[in-house]
Amino acid sequence: MSQPILLIGAGHMGSALIRGWIKAGLGPITAVEPHPSAHLRKLEGPNLVADLRKIPRERWRACVVALKPQVLRAEAAHLKPVAASGTLMISIAAGTSVGFMAQQWGRKAHIVRAMPNMPGGIDRGITALYAASTATARDRTLAKSLLSAIGQTVWLKRESQIDAATAVSGSGPAYIFALVEAMEAAGVAAGLPRATAAMLARATVTGSGALLDADRRDAAELRRDVATPGGTTEAALKILLGKDGLEALMTRAVAAAKARAEELGRG
Numbered sequence: 001m002s003q004p005i006l007l008i009g010a011g012h013m014g015s016a017l018i019r020g021w022i023k024a025g026l027g028p029i030t031a032v033e034p035h036p037s038a039h040l041r042k043l044e045g046p047n048l049v050a051d052l053r054k055i056p057r058e059r060w061r062a063c064v065v066a067l068k069p070q071v072l073r074a075e076a077a078h079l080k081p082v083a084a085s086g087t088l089m090i091s092i093a094a095g096t097s098v099g100f101m102a103q104q105w106g107r108k109a110h111i112v113r114a115m116p117n118m119p120g121g122i123d124r125g126i127t128a129l130y131a132a133s134t135a136t137a138r139d140r141t142l143a144k145s146l147l148s149a150i151g152q153t154v155w156l157k158r159e160s161q162i163d164a165a166t167a168v169s170g171s172g173p174a175y176i177f178a179l180v181e182a183m184e185a186a187g188v189a190a191g192l193p194r195a196t197a198a199m200l201a202r203a204t205v206t207g208s209g210a211l212l213d214a215d216r217r218d219a220a221e222l223r224r225d226v227a228t229p230g231g232t233t234e235a236a237l238k239i240l241l242g243k244d245g246l247e248a249l250m251t252r253a254v255a256a257a258k259a260r261a262e263e264l265g266r267g
Contacts, residue, residue, distance in 0.1 A: 003061035004028040005146070006082065008052065008075075013092060014066035015040050016121040020149030022046075023123075030056065052078050062088040062142055069093045069264050076104035083109040088139045090114055090146065094166050095264025098132045098159055110135050112143040113159065115166050118173040120150030128165035130156045163265070167257035175253065180205050 005021060007014055010033035021029055022045050029046040032055060036048055049055060052075055063082050065072060072093045083089050083105035090112045091101060101111050112135050116127040127147040131140050140155075147153050156162060180201045187197030215222060227233040240246045 002028075003059050004030050004047075006055065006058070006060045006063040006087075007031040007046075007066060008063065008079065009033060009066035009071070010036060010040055010046075010048075011066065012118070012121065013116060014064075016116075016125075016150055017064060017066065017146070018043060018046050020120070020123060021146070024149045026146065026149060030058070055082070059085070060087045062090060062146060064146065065089065065091045065093065067093055069096050072096055073100070076101065080105050086110065088112065088135070088142055090143055092116060094170065095163065095261040097265050098130075100265075102132070102134075108134055110139050112139060113162050114143065114147055115162055115170045116147060116150060117169050123150055125151030126169055127151065127153045128156055128162060128169065129153055130159050130162050132159075163258045163261035164254075166261045167254040171257045175250070176205060176209075 005026065005028070007017060007029060010018060010031040014031065014033065015037065018029055018031060018040070021027060022043065027045050030049060031040075031046045032049045032052050033040065034050050040046075041048070047056075060082060063079065065079065067075065072091065073096070079089070088110045089101065089105060092114045094115065096113075098111050098113060102109055105111070109132075111132040113130045113132075114127050115129075117125050119125040120127070127150070129140075129143055129147065131143070135143075144153050144155075154165075156165060183201035183204070184194070184197045187200060188194050192200070211222065212219065223237075227237055
């Protein structure tokens with residue numbers, strides 16, 4: 001049997017990782033979670049531990065830290081023995097720098113930062129990865145393998161890019177859900193029953209996402225395919241793509257999310 005994976009925190013993202021690892025046959029798994037959900041308790045395979053201070057003494061394959069930034073800052077010191085053993089430490093906490101983790105776990109700790117997103121819960125996520133200078137080629141391969149269990153992965157060259165990735169893909173699903181809400185509200189304002197507007201908005205966004213996945217052309221080209229010159233779509237796009245339209249709004253939104261990630265990093 002291979003060395004077990006240690007997961008610290010089994011909330012929504014941690015539970016998604018466990019399901020992905022089980023499906024990919026990447027166990028055994030030990031998960032530290034003081035308040036496991038009913039679904040997590042029903043999963044066959046993971047060994048559940050309630051207290052971070054009662055982690056079994058093992059030679060771990062990797063330790064994946066799926067805690068909120070504030071919780072990680074409070075609990076990081078308890079993981080120093082794990083990191084000191086040479087275990088690969090993968091953190092998915094937003095705004096928590098390699099520098100902070102190296103202070104807590106030692107300058108030689110093998111650290112990879114990761115930013116997955118919510119669609120990982122259905123194996124359709126994407127994770128941005130950044131490897132500290134202490135991470136080896138083997139560490140990078142292992143990190144990619146563990147995060148690929150819930151979707152695509154992409155490596156970043158600079159740690160500062162993690163905050164930008166957090167703002168685009170980590171927070172991004174909420175932007176899409178907000179778009180559906182806005183389309184629904186606009187449909188109601190235009191005269192549709194709310195249930196019908198909700199159905200149209202949801203199916204349009206999910207269908208368009210599936211088309212983006214199936215058709216590898218640029219999004220701009222797909223947009224042009226929908227917008228007949230002089231037609232209804234073009235009329236709407238003049239509003240959405242105007243000077244103060246969607247691109248400007250999204251740029252400000254992503255900048256705000258990135259700034260907050262940087263603020264978290266400063267403690």
